[in-house]
Amino acid sequence: MSKIKYDDYLIKEKLPLFWCSGCGNGTVLGAILRAFATLELDKKNTVVVTGIGCWGKADDYISTNTFHGTHGRALSFATGIKLANPKLKVIALMGDGDGATIGGNHLIHTARRNVDITAIVVNNFNYGMTGGQYSGTTPEDSYTATSRYGHIEPGFDLCKLVEAAGAPYVARGSAYNVVQLEKLIRDGIEKKGFSFIEAISPCPTHFGRLNGMRTAPQMLKWIKENSVAISGAEKLSREDREKKFIMGKFTDKDIPDYSQKYQSIIESCTAEAGGGINNEI
Template sequence: MSVNKYDDYLIKEKLPVFWCAGCGNGIVLGSILRSFAQLGLKKENTVVVTGIGCWGKADDYISTNTFHGTHGRALGFATGIKLANPKLNVIVLMGDGDGATIGGNHLIHAARRNVDVTAILVNNLNYGMTGGQYSGTTPHASYTTTSPYGHVENGFDVCKLVKAAGAPYVARGNVYGVIQLQKLIKEAIEKKGFSFVEVISTCTTHYGRLNGMKTSAGAMKWIKDNSISIERAEKLPKEEKEGKFVMGKFVDKDIEDYTARYDRVISKAKEII
């Protein structure tokens, strides 16, 4: 029996990738494709849904079925695809614009409904493709092209948002900790119901440059220095956790998914008819 490899899911003819030097998107893409290989996903039964933005270009390099939608609507399209054919593996790739800013309402309700899709949100803390403007996840006091004197708003903690909405699997990784990231993505795909993985990533062209990270290595070090595990976070006082990204798995529980519940409704309707 042949064993799948990550590059079985990669369109090699499209290489090199579109992303800037030092961008973390290639690391995330590799983690996803290695997870596909470990799980032995069949291409014909797998759909990758993307939206607009730097990370929205990921579908250019993936050889499964793909669907490229509009900005902020990736989860809406993914929900429709899954409900039309529940046998499909549906993985949604979103940036912080697609998933938390423009598409925040879709994120809340996909989690609340517990539709069986896997959402991977790559958070580079700004709108990288369109010039480095601030997004809904940009940290307070950081610099972007639209907040040159420091951002006045607090950024969303999207993991807390998705957890509060009722998702059965919620986790956060980063592009520095690749082994942990791949493990979380694999678990999320295996999970029945709505699963969500946020990935803290680098944007060396805009966010990194404007916030003192002059090199790709410097951006990686910044992520490493500002990330802490859940276990460590639980022991630290609040002021020491300020501005840190907590890494790990926040929720992992079994909840009956949307399709299973809806099947019962269909059965009841047929009994009446």
């Protein structure tokens, strides 16, 4: 058994956590740090990249290398870090606003390129830090600070989006089932190539309050009642399935990642030149 504990990756001097009472971010952070400990990640060779938003504050508490970037660009910075030093373990933490609404184009293309990064998106269905405006994942007919008469847009299914873009590892968990979430994160970090984990998480301060769930227990109950495992979803009608958060691992396949493909080009060019070129193309 590993002697490394989750709090070996936690900056205790920064406690208490920044987030609102009942926010699911602390729960997800705990799952991530326990996954780090189980995998015994070397802090010197691990980089956590964040963007802007409530979940973007997570890097304040993590004792690995961290990089705090601009809104919607966490995956761009993470890509640069990974390609500059492929030996690093790179994890990008984003919210639904940061990762999918502002940064949706980067999400699609990072998945398409299959860069060896683990992306963990905490989905609380709104822009929590700036007052609860709707995001690209806000459920249709729900209420937010900018949809006071009901949201008229359908929300993105991020897992379907990333899977369609070509990511080899795609999974969804929630702050309700922490054990499953931790395992999905751990498997994603171990995966070679782009791995994507969506974590459904409560925001009682804004989304919950405006939708009849003013407390964290009420939000967690809502997540539980509206979730179904992949095996259970297969038994539902298409209409009923679309109303549920399907939980589990959707894709787990082995395909060459971006760095592997790039290295093969270098080796091919070097062979054609008789070994007379360096590793720059």
